[in-house]
Amino acid sequence: xxIRDFMACGVEPIEQVLMPFQEFFRSKxxxxxxxxxxxxxxxxxxxxxxxxxxxxxxxxxFTVGFGAAAxxxxxxxxxxxxxxxxxxxxxxxxIKREFLVGELSSRSQAVLPIAAAIxxxxxxxxxxxxxxxxxxxxxxxxxxxATDIAFALGILALLGDRVPYQIKIxxxxxxxxxxxGSILVIxxxxxxxxxxxxxxxxxxxxxxxxxxxxxxxxxxxxxALAGCLLWFFVLKSGVHSTVAGVLMAFxxxxxxxxxxxxxxxxxxxxxxxxxxxAGPGESVLTNRDMHxxxxxxxxxxxxxxTPLQRLEHGLHPLVDYVxxxxxxxxxxxxxxxxxxxxxxxxxxxxxxxxxxxxxPVGIVLMVLFIIRFSEGYPRGxxxxxxxxxxxxxxxxxxxxxxxxxxxxxYAPDLLAGAKxxxxxxxxxxxxxxYLVLRSAPAPKPPAG
Numbered sequence: 001x002x003i004r005d006f007m008a009c010g011v012e013p014i015e016q017v018l019m020p021f022q023e024f025f026r027s028k029x030x031x032x033x034x035x036x037x038x039x040x041x042x043x044x045x046x047x048x049x050x051x052x053x054x055x056x057x058x059x060x061x062f063t064v065g066f067g068a069a070a071x072x073x074x075x076x077x078x079x080x081x082x083x084x085x086x087x088x089x090x091x092x093x094x095i096k097r098e099f100l101v102g103e104l105s106s107r108s109q110a111v112l113p114i115a116a117a118i119x120x121x122x123x124x125x126x127x128x129x130x131x132x133x134x135x136x137x138x139x140x141x142x143x144x145x146a147t148d149i150a151f152a153l154g155i156l157a158l159l160g161d162r163v164p165y166q167i168k169i170x171x172x173x174x175x176x177x178x179x180x181g182s183i184l185v186i187x188x189x190x191x192x193x194x195x196x197x198x199x200x201x202x203x204x205x206x207x208x209x210x211x212x213x214x215x216x217x218x219x220x221x222x223x224a225l226a227g228c229l230l231w232f233f234v235l236k237s238g239v240h241s242t243v244a245g246v247l248m249a250f251x252x253x254x255x256x257x258x259x260x261x262x263x264x265x266x267x268x269x270x271x272x273x274x275x276x277x278a279g280p281g282e283s284v285l286t287n288r289d290m291h292x293x294x295x296x297x298x299x300x301x302x303x304x305x306t307p308l309q310r311l312e313h314g315l316h317p318l319v320d321y322v323x324x325x326x327x328x329x330x331x332x333x334x335x336x337x338x339x340x341x342x343x344x345x346x347x348x349x350x351x352x353x354x355x356x357x358x359x360p361v362g363i364v365l366m367v368l369f370i371i372r373f374s375e376g377y378p379r380g381x382x383x384x385x386x387x388x389x390x391x392x393x394x395x396x397x398x399x400x401x402x403x404x405x406x407x408x409x410y411a412p413d414l415l416a417g418a419k420x421x422x423x424x425x426x427x428x429x430x431x432x433x434y435l436v437l438r439s440a441p442a443p444k445p446p447a448g
Contacts, residue, residue: 031320032154035397038328039423046333054333071232079330080405083323085231085245087398090319091179092249093312100254103173112374113173115366120174120393121145121181123362124354137347137414140407142185143422144354146399149175150324151426152392155434162442164385166378171389174363182399187243190406194238202233202244209251218253218307226251240406252311257303270297324398331401334419344417347408351421355400356428360390388437394429396422 045054058076065071073081098104103113124144132138152175156168209226217223227248235241258266270293277289284290302310340348367386371377400422408415 030154031150031324034321034325035148035150035328038325039332039397042329042331042333043336043423046335047337051335058330076330079327080402081235081241082231083326084402085242086315087319087323087327088183088242088245089227089249090245090312090315091183092246093252093308093315095176095180095246096250096252096254097308097312098173098176103169104176110173112367112370113170114177115370116170116363116390117174117177117181119362119366120147120359120390121178121362123365124358127358128350128354131350131353132346135346136411137344137350137408137418140347140351140404140414140418142182142189142403143347143351143400143407143418144358144394144396144425145178145185146182146396146403147171147175147178147359147393148395148397148399148426149179150320151395151397151430152433155392155395155430156437159434159437162440163388163437164378164380166381167385167389167437170386171392174389174393178393179399182403183243183246186240186403186406190403191239195236198233198237199239202230202237205230205233206247206251209248213251213253216253216257218257220307220311223248223252223307252308254306254308256306258300260304263300263304266300267297270300327398327402331405332419332423334416334423336420340417340420341413344413347414348417348421351396351400351404351418352425355394355396355422355425356391356432359394359429360387363390363393382440384436384440388433388440391429391433391436394433395426397426400426 042054045051058079059074061072062075062078063070063072104110125141128141128144129138132140149172152171153168156163156171205226209223209230212222212226227244230248231241231244234244234247274290274293274297277287277293282290284294364383364387367390368383377383401419404415404418404422408418
């Protein structure tokens with residue numbers, strides 16, 4: 001449910017000025033638009049006369065800390081290892097919520113999207129492996145496995161009511177399972193030599209966070225400090241640091257301290273206290289009873305929420321409008337003047353085939369298999385809708401670019417070929433998915 005604006009409280013002139021911008025940033029398609037703009041800016045910059053400054057910026061060393069505690073990395077690694085850990089933390093919060101109360105919380109709801117996501121990961125990886133068998137580029141088999149949910153949902157938002165609500169839920173759940181698969185692939189197959197001492201220290205931090213959860217600690221600052229330590233130790237262990245973001249997300253409390261009935265009773269009493277104290281001409285600045293009622297209302301409202309929800313809601317704008325666009329700007333800048341070199345052709349072809357062909361084929365085949373042994377298609381949903389959703393699943397972008405940097409960081413030619421293929425294939429998949437869903441019959445409004 002969207003947050004309501006209560007005009008009875010008054011509207012300041014600045015709010016009237018900012019309202020169009022606020023509406024823009026509330027739109028589900030906005031994050032996708034910003035990603036596209038960042039990717040295009042990176043491509044233009046990397047192929048302009050100022051291309052050297054693009055490379056120089058992301059290779060600049062940046063140091064955090066001092067003395068023995070200093071950590072120095074190029075800016076590109078601070079983005080990919082640091083900012084993306086925050087992205088994966090929010091992904092982890094979404095995964096936890098989906099398993100607790102969302103589309104993955106019951107077997108009947110979860111079977112179809114889980115099966116479709118597995119098909120949408122296995123078939124693209126198999127196609128990539130088939131094209132790259134015997135080649136050094138075989139290490140990039142994980143690149144075409146992922147779905148960029150921001151782009152996919154952005155395109156669905158452009159289609160509006162022409163797409164059944166069930167397809168939006170289905171694609172979201174598929175992307176969540178995709179994220180789980182990608183995280184496992186990163187942790188198991190794109191990890192350097194492991195330092196078990198550092199991994200042990202990270203495990204202690206994580207265990208401390210889980211113990212704090214059970215004891216009722218709900219202060220975000222505590223989990224932020226524990227998360228930073230976990231990130232540092234995982235980074236030093238050799239396991240990719242973004243895994244720390246997902247692990248910490250699962251330690252965030254998902255319980256309320258005040259149930260719905262208790263909140264309703266307390267809130268009602270406090271509102272009555274506020275009404276009685278708020279006489280004519282009274283101001284909250286001078287009336288202690290009004291101020292006390294407001295503070296108590298704020299306190300019980302916080303207790304009625306879960307830390308998981310508060311963090312997810314609070315961090316989503318930062319991730320959508322800062323982290324992901326910066327990641328796209330840092331990683332989508334591929335020089336196109338030299339084309340794709342011969343050694344990189346298998347990697348580029350495998351990536352393109354995996355995203356444009358493997359994704360929809362894997363998703364649709366598993367949907368057909370599950371539907372055959374169930375009650376049939378959901379009401380108002382046709383095979384064409386699932387084909388369109390499968391094509392949108394081929395928009396790899398963020399996660400595919402990320403895995404490409406892990407797989408081919410040692411080989412600039414292979415990395416450039418894979419990135420070019422990810423960008424091109426994501427564009428083709430997005431346009432194809434839009435056109436297929438646009439041509440599908442619109443859902444009929446409910447009778448009566």
